[in-house]
Amino acid sequence: MNKYDVNKDGYYGEFGGAYIPEILYGCVENLKNNYLKVLNDPSFKQEFYQLLKDYVGRPSPLYLAKRLSEKYGCKIYLKREDLNHTGAHKINNAIGQILLAKRLGKTRIIAETGAGQHGVATATVCALMNLECIVYMGKTDVERQHINVQKMQMLGAKVCPVTSGNMTLKDATNEAIRDWCCNPSNTFYVIGSTVGPHPYPDMVARLQSVISEEIRNQLVEQEGRNYPDYLIACVGGGSNAAGTIYHYLGDERVKILLAEAGGKGIDSGLSAATIQLGKVGIIHGSRTLVIQSEDGQIEEPYSISAGLDYPGIGPIHANLAKTHRAEVLAINDDEAVEAAFELTRLEGIIPALESSHALGALAKHPFKPEDVVVLTVSGRGDKDMDTYIKAMNEKSNKIYY
Template sequence: MNNTFTHPLPDADGYFGEYGGSFIPPQLQTILAEISEAYEAIIRDEDFLGELRWLYRHYVGRPSPVFHARRLSQKYGAEIYLKREDVNHTGAHKINHCLGEALLARKMGKTRLIAETGAGQHGVALATAAALLGMECDIFMGEVDMAKEHPNVVRMHILGARVVPVGHGRRTLKEAVDAAFEAYLGDPVNQFYAIGSVVGPHPFPKMVRDFQSIVGNEARQQIQEMTGRLPDHVVACVGGGSNAMGIFSAFLDDETVALHGVEPAGRSLDEPGEHAATLTKGRPGVMHGFKSYMLQDEAGEPEEVYSVASGLDYPAVGPQHSYLKDIGRVRYHTINDAEAIDAFFELSRLEGIIPAIESSHAVAHATRLAAEGGSILVNLSGRGDKDIDFVAENYGARYGLPG
């Protein structure tokens, strides 16, 4: 496992510049301090690291490959490479941090894992880790996302998890997070809230980033072995931002490598509630226990958000992304629903790889970026099995699928 768990940020209080921290009730702060202390201990524990390393190799199937997308490259005039997190066990990058969080929970004597999920990939990965380690598991999921990502709901049930429908508000990811936090507060002693991205109060943005950094460490070595050099560009979609921080983390000090985060412009970037482009249209605020950019109304309350990709429709973003935006190290862009679905079908038909709709946002931006030439490394964060029913029903006629 090429993961050293050594990064200069966050500071001891969980801040990336002005972002991050821990804005939670005092009783919960005590619990999170215990989690932070336990995490700092296990990342120096060779038994823990050895078990995680073994699981990554023999259970997840790491290292995931880097693939040269030749036909896509030929069409757009730049060399496009895909970091294939879609071929991991469970079909996405989420298993990387879910195994780490589950092992930590077991080490702390917790008996139940609890989490939110949007697209269902985090829920499936955590249910998988819970089954592997013999732990109970509750997954909170908005009713809209449950209908949209039905195959993943079935997977979670098969794996033995309890999927808890969330029926208030827009019934999507933000509401699932609210419900999971409320359930966690009911018993933080026996439950472990395995947050699904680089969001939440300290230490979760750091911890999830560290577990995901294996993606960037592998990719950095692989692309140099394939091409003899670093890529000119690294591209990843951004909702909460875990897959992006995972791959960006290995390239942050490489000044020759441009980093690109891709947010969902949804149906309209100009209309509140019709997109989830937090870094593009938001401003700093506090939500779900941490400070970051967020989409908010004039009163500072979270705005409703929307994306065709359930895993991206969140009104905040990881605090490290906010910091990287402010210092200019990462450029953040937007792709709308139509562009993402075009990329979904294009990658499927040119390379025989069906991507998750979330990842399709990154693929779409890579094809746009290709006009600048050079080499582009895309984090293909998940596969599209979960999306095929939704895509066929809503877009099938437009792309020639049989009725």
Template sequence: MRDVSTWREPVPPDGTMGEPRARGRFGEYGGRYAPESLVEACREVDEAFRDAWADPGFRGALARLLAVHAGRPTPLTPARRLSEALGVQLYLKREDLTHTGSHKINNVMGQALLATRMGRRRLIAETGAGQHGVATATAAALLGLEATVFMGERDIERQALNVFRMRMLGAEVVPVTTGSRTLKDATSEAMRHWVGATGDSHYCIGSVVGPDPYPWMVREFQRIIGDEARGQCAAELRTGVPDYVVACVGGGSHAAGTFAGFADTPARLVGVEAEGGAGAARGRLGVLHGCRSLFLQDDDGQITQAHSIAAGLDYPGVGPEHAHLRDLGRARYVTVTDDEAVGAAVRLARTEGIVPALESAHALAWVIGAADGGDLPAGSTVLMTLSGRGDKDVSTLKELL
């Protein structure tokens, strides 16, 4: 476990995670670095989202879908035995209990409704761990849309369960055989495919990456996590607000949604990256998949391959708003190794009866290490978003345990 950044005081004022500046900028990050053929498509998505997000009818329809189909609100679960062992009060925001088993459904339901509003009949998506692909296939089936999901060949092999689920739901799963055959390459292929399909298709990006308005739009669809947790903490905690808010970060969608609920509070925000995919930790300024952010690069500025045992963290960069939060000192970004994540997954299973996704286990590994190492003061209250359940990772864990 490695700490790679620190907080600066004081906490920035309200509005830190508000609407981006002109041209989709979060500080020096973000923007719309899209091919000319996609600039108009991004503009249409931007206009449609702004119109929909200001429409109480759209927001009400989304809230109803998330309640009756996705199972919101998700509970806040005290991890009692693990808290006692660590000497802190750990609460889990249970996104693993949503329909489809992860936070991805929040964003996808929003984008699928937006696509329908725009008259689009097909969703295009990329996926790494498969959870975004499953959520996309689910929303498409529910709303009568077609779905095409691009997935790296390597991820198809290690996430066979989710591939089956997508196909059972009626989605076309397209293997990507180029490059590292993981999430970065699946995203590149999905964007290339969108170039020729903007007339009838909506690209449903799964994280807070991509050209404007996607980083902002996806964060707003995921903000429900932080808003719910804020209210639940107010009712559950004596102080009303936790001392620490922790989430794993690949591109960083559920972390952005969680942080958005607490950005204007004294809570300390911690994003936990995979040691082999740490864009916020070791990335340099660059442009990939339509936005300017922090990416792993070689000396020639070429994007290098990421590695993580968790397919959803196997991405060589981080969303632009996370890069901005890092620069502000509002959020701290740390890294965790594969072995630490696996150990944390086992420990949660055996103390709380919860098998987490390996992505979420990275966040838990930091909490465990920080508590044991004294970085989390005794008695601290910690909110951690459990982004997904571990069913999809059973094959990987069986090989290691």
């Protein structure tokens, strides 16, 4: 255990805890008392890792991006979570939580989703395991991620558009929690990121830590050592980032760069850069940094990326920023889109808009030629093609279809 891990009370430093309505106390306590027992059970591990191998297609490659490395003057490896079944890292967590839910006797699965990748992953695993699935998604995101909505419906999930607030991820999470309060006995809430009441942030980080586990093994093979000089990941709620850094938190040789969504700029009033703009508050059952007004009202975040459009941050990342274990960069919409086109042209990989924020961090940090950098491409860009094509049209005044 290192000083950045969660403590026995569910806190990372001053952040975390479980601030929940009384009706959910039994569910959350049951989960808290059992999640580590289940996750460490040999039969759970065997089933989880078998599915990751044969169903998800893990290990995901660690790819040396030679042209990108040349551009930034260091050695850049891409951890290719975009090559997983369903197109993102989200499937790792969905499989783990749904296996856990079955062991706890739950028969109904609910989830929230922003970019749709967590919703698709949850619907996929529910189809595989023959479980009822309800996904809450903000109406704004339903419109901008319609392909993922169609996938969820094809998989048999019920997609519920949410029309409160600015109809994005925060609002979808609110509705999922309301559902959970109404159906606590038979329902398991599969949270898609390292947010929510304890033990969710720790549980999600552990399930996603397969990413850093693989990075260690793959670096030994490719570099003759098991650690990089830098780890880079995008962070909204923070699950792909937590998975990328999990096994390196206590290793001070490894520098951590986290890229959050700057939106139109952190001073524009249209941003989701929670670590830059947030103040300590409570959101969705956790004490963390929250974008909020002077009187404590949660303010609407904005990002071009549906998966980073969240006014809070996982408590693990709030603590890493406060203790300066991680450096956090705000990447604006235009910088993320530019970075996406750069990767596509240099390496033939179209990344998700979320991952493009991590790629945007490369231009904002100096690297030495001997530096080994591992950057997690958390998802693929299929879902974001409308946005990319619009950007191409605006750039060139040509029409791309």
